[in-house]
Amino acid sequence: MEALDSYHMMLSLAESFSTPFVIKAIIKLGIPNILAKSDKPIHVDEICTILQAATGQAHNSEIVRRLMQSLCRKNIFEEQPAGVFGHNSLSRWLIDGTPKSFASLFLLTTSEAGQAAWHHLHELALEGTSSSTSAFAKAHGKSIFEFAANDPVFADLWFGFLNSFGHIIINGVLEGYDGFQSVAQVLVDVGGGTGLSVSKIVQAFPHIKGVNFDLPHTIASGTQNFPGVEHIAGDMFESVPKGDAIYMQKVLHNWNDEKAKAVLKNCYNALPVGGKIIIVDHIFDPHQKTVIDQDLGMLVFTGGKQRSASEWRELLASQGFSNVNFKPLPAVKFQAVIEAFK
Numbered sequence: 001m002e003a004l005d006s007y008h009m010m011l012s013l014a015e016s017f018s019t020p021f022v023i024k025a026i027i028k029l030g031i032p033n034i035l036a037k038s039d040k041p042i043h044v045d046e047i048c049t050i051l052q053a054a055t056g057q058a059h060n061s062e063i064v065r066r067l068m069q070s071l072c073r074k075n076i077f078e079e080q081p082a083g084v085f086g087h088n089s090l091s092r093w094l095i096d097g098t099p100k101s102f103a104s105l106f107l108l109t110t111s112e113a114g115q116a117a118w119h120h121l122h123e124l125a126l127e128g129t130s131s132s133t134s135a136f137a138k139a140h141g142k143s144i145f146e147f148a149a150n151d152p153v154f155a156d157l158w159f160g161f162l163n164s165f166g167h168i169i170i171n172g173v174l175e176g177y178d179g180f181q182s183v184a185q186v187l188v189d190v191g192g193g194t195g196l197s198v199s200k201i202v203q204a205f206p207h208i209k210g211v212n213f214d215l216p217h218t219i220a221s222g223t224q225n226f227p228g229v230e231h232i233a234g235d236m237f238e239s240v241p242k243g244d245a246i247y248m249q250k251v252l253h254n255w256n257d258e259k260a261k262a263v264l265k266n267c268y269n270a271l272p273v274g275g276k277i278i279i280v281d282h283i284f285d286p287h288q289k290t291v292i293d294q295d296l297g298m299l300v301f302t303g304g305k306q307r308s309a310s311e312w313r314e315l316l317a318s319q320g321f322s323n324v325n326f327k328p329l330p331a332v333k334f335q336a337v338i339e340a341f342k
């Protein structure tokens with residue numbers, strides 16, 4: 001019995017890469033959005049008729065049914081009765097264009113550029129300990145940020161991911177953290193991406209003047225105008241704009257310790273005495289078994305890492321920050337606000 005179970009487990013591991021690709025196919029066909037528009041589950045033949053009307057192309061209903069059934073077997077979507085498909089709580093996350101969508105994350109991680117990175121994972125084990133390279137850079141000769149600057153198709157996926165995932169994170173922050181009221185005036189979002197997070201903070205706390213600071217190509221092509229937010233282009237490894245407080249969401253886990261220290265040093269220099277840095281990032285427990293791999297994505301895509309609470313304390317203390325507080329965010333598992341002061 002035990003041998004058979006481990007045999008099945010190995011088979012399932014060997015084909016586990018397939019699920020994100022089936023999800024990608026379903027998203028590219030637009031099926032999660034078609035089902036979301038209907039007030040009742042839809043038969044696969046009707047799904048194909050809707051797809052044909054929208055695209056002018058006939059769709060093979062047997063293939064669509066097999067794709068949908070493969071996801072139903074994993075409890076994504078529901079088939080009830082046979083051939084009739086509807087959403088369930090998992091599949092709703094795949095509806096594209098909503099503030100709570102994982103569609104863009106699946107499209108990004110299953111993109112050809114994203115997948116190519118994983119083929120180079122073993123090469124990182126041959127790098128020296130001070131290396132800051134990623135599997136993505138090994139595959140493409142440049143970092144994911146430089147790649148996004150030069151490849152418009154990938155940039156669309158990247159900014160789509162930042163927008164939808166940014167929504168989920170910032171909503172969790174605004175729900176679970178009460179420290180923005182005390183920001184005197186200027187809050188600088190370092191590596192702010194599209195500017196969505198700081199714009200939501202300014203909306204909730206209108207006394208704050210928001211600055212969204214990111215690389216020139218992000219500011220030029222990934223941002224929109226948000227009331228109360230100024231976009232500033234630059235390089236956080238050179239300097240960051242001065243502010244009363246600094247916000248940094250999902251940035252430091254992209255970098256190894258040496259690089260993260262360089263960013264923190266520039267943040268420290270940009271703050272007044274008593275000024276606060278508000279970091280939103282992962283708190284990693286390497287011994288906790290979870291259904292997600294919390295650490296390897298960083299190694300593959302950016303060359304960064306997730307850090308435990310004591311590693312965060314050490315990192316912040318090394319650049320002069322003190323009074324470090326951790327405020328876990330219940331709405332976004334494993335994420336916390338890490339507050340520290342100059």
Ligand SMILES: C[S@@+](CC[C@H](N)C(=O)[O-])C[C@H]1O[C@@H](n2cnc3c(N)ncnc32)[C@H](O)[C@@H]1O
Binds near residue numbers: 163191194234
């Ligand atoms: C994972 S994204 C997080 C974006 C945003 N904070 C969010 O949570 O949606 C990391 C951001 O760091 C920015 N970044 C990378 N290198 C940078 C640099 N040298 N200076 C400023 N920003 C940088 C990237 O362009 C990207 O927007």
